[in-house]
Amino acid sequence: MYSFLVLLAGILQSAMMSFNGLLAESVSLWGVSFIVHFSGGLLLVLYILLVVREKITLRGMPWYLYSAGFFGVLLVSVSSWCVGILGAAVTTCLSVAGQLFISAVIDHYGLFHVPRVPFSIKRIPCFLMILAGIILLNLS
Amino acid sequence: MYAIIFIAFLYGCATVISKMINYRAAQELGTWNGSLVNYVVASILALVLLFFSSKLQTDLAMCTKVPAYLYAGGTFGVIAFVLSIVTLNRMKVFQSTILLLSGQLLAGILFDVAVFRNFSWIKLAGVLLVAAGIFWDKKVTSSVSKND
Numbered sequence: 310m311y312s313f314l315v316l317l318a319g320i321l322q323s324a325m326m327s328f329n330g331l332l333a334e335s336v337s338l339w340g341v342s343f344i345v346h347f348s349g350g351l352l353l354v355l356y357i358l359l360v361v362r363e364k365i366t367l368r369g370m371p372w373y374l375y376s377a378g379f380f381g382v383l384l385v386s387v388s389s390w391c392v393g394i395l396g397a398a399v400t401t402c403l404s405v406a407g408q409l410f411i412s413a414v415i416d417h418y419g420l421f422h423v424p425r426v427p428f429s430i431k432r433i434p435c436f437l438m439i440l441a442g443i444i445l446l447n448l449s
Numbered sequence: 450m451y452a453i454i455f456i457a458f459l460y461g462c463a464t465v466i467s468k469m470i471n472y473r474a475a476q477e478l479g480t481w482n483g484s485l486v487n488y489v490v491a492s493i494l495a496l497v498l499l500f501f502s503s504k505l506q507t508d509l510a511m512c513t514k515v516p517a518y519l520y521a522g523g524t525f526g527v528i529a530f531v532l533s534i535v536t537l538n539r540m541k542v543f544q545s546t547i548l549l550l551s552g553q554l555l556a557g558i559l560f561d562v563a564v565f566r567n568f569s570w571i572k573l574a575g576v577l578l579v580a581a582g583i584f585w586d587k588k589v590t591s592s593v594s595k596n597d
Binding site for chain 1: 456461550561
């Protein structure tokens with residue numbers, strides 16, 4: 310049951326990317342980003358007030374953590390643009406490959422104060438397989 | 450084509466940095482308020498950029514013309530976020546990540562065919578190869594951390 314819910318979450322994420330990509334065909338990328346964050350934020354406020362029943366506070370963090378919103382705008386705009394050209398499946402694949410790559414770099418050097426985890430040689434064949442897949446995507 | 454493939458890859462890199470900032474924000478304000486910050490700041494920032502981009506007029510004109518269901522993206526995003534948070538303490542992170550990715554790729558392939566009408570066997574083979582590589586890597590890294 311819970312597995313199904315997580316699978317559904319993945320399907321919804323993909324649906325979001327596709328819908329945003331379609332929306333970007335008529336509305337500008339900043340417009341898409343505003344619509345997505347405004348409607349999402351509104352729903353999240355309702356969920357916090359009605360289901361979680363927590364008080365809403367946005368103040369009291371170090372200032373640089375508010376850059377989360379900057380990344381939010383950038384990520385939605387860029388993904389909408391990429392999905393419009395590459396399609397949802399290819400964008401997802403490339404994004405996850407990028408996520409694995411940067412995570413390995415961050416772990417290896419212990420960036421952002423995370424514990425250092427040296428890169429394991431066992432991961433190299435997996436990365437080569439992903440690279441081969443990306444080369445195939447390039448050919449299509 | 451090479452440029453956009455590289456940009457989609459960079460997008461993934463930026464996702465991780467964004468996740469780390471969101472994680473820190475969640476530590477400061479709690480899971481729910483911490484993620485709300487992202488939505489509130491992003492809404493304001495996007496609105497400001499929209500005002501200065503001179504696209505405001507055309508966007509307002511287009512807003513009524515696009516089919517209403519396209520506005521559901523944000524709603525889907527929040528439901529996906531809530532589902533992934535609520536279910537996370539009931540299963541392993543490895544399992545959750547793989548399921549999320551499977552759902553994303555499955556729906557991605559279907560949406561590409563149904564909505565964007567682009568499909569090729571080479572592309573499908575590429576997607577499957579990347580997915581297999583990711584599954585394999587997740588398996589390797591989760592067994593490495595279990596041994597520690």
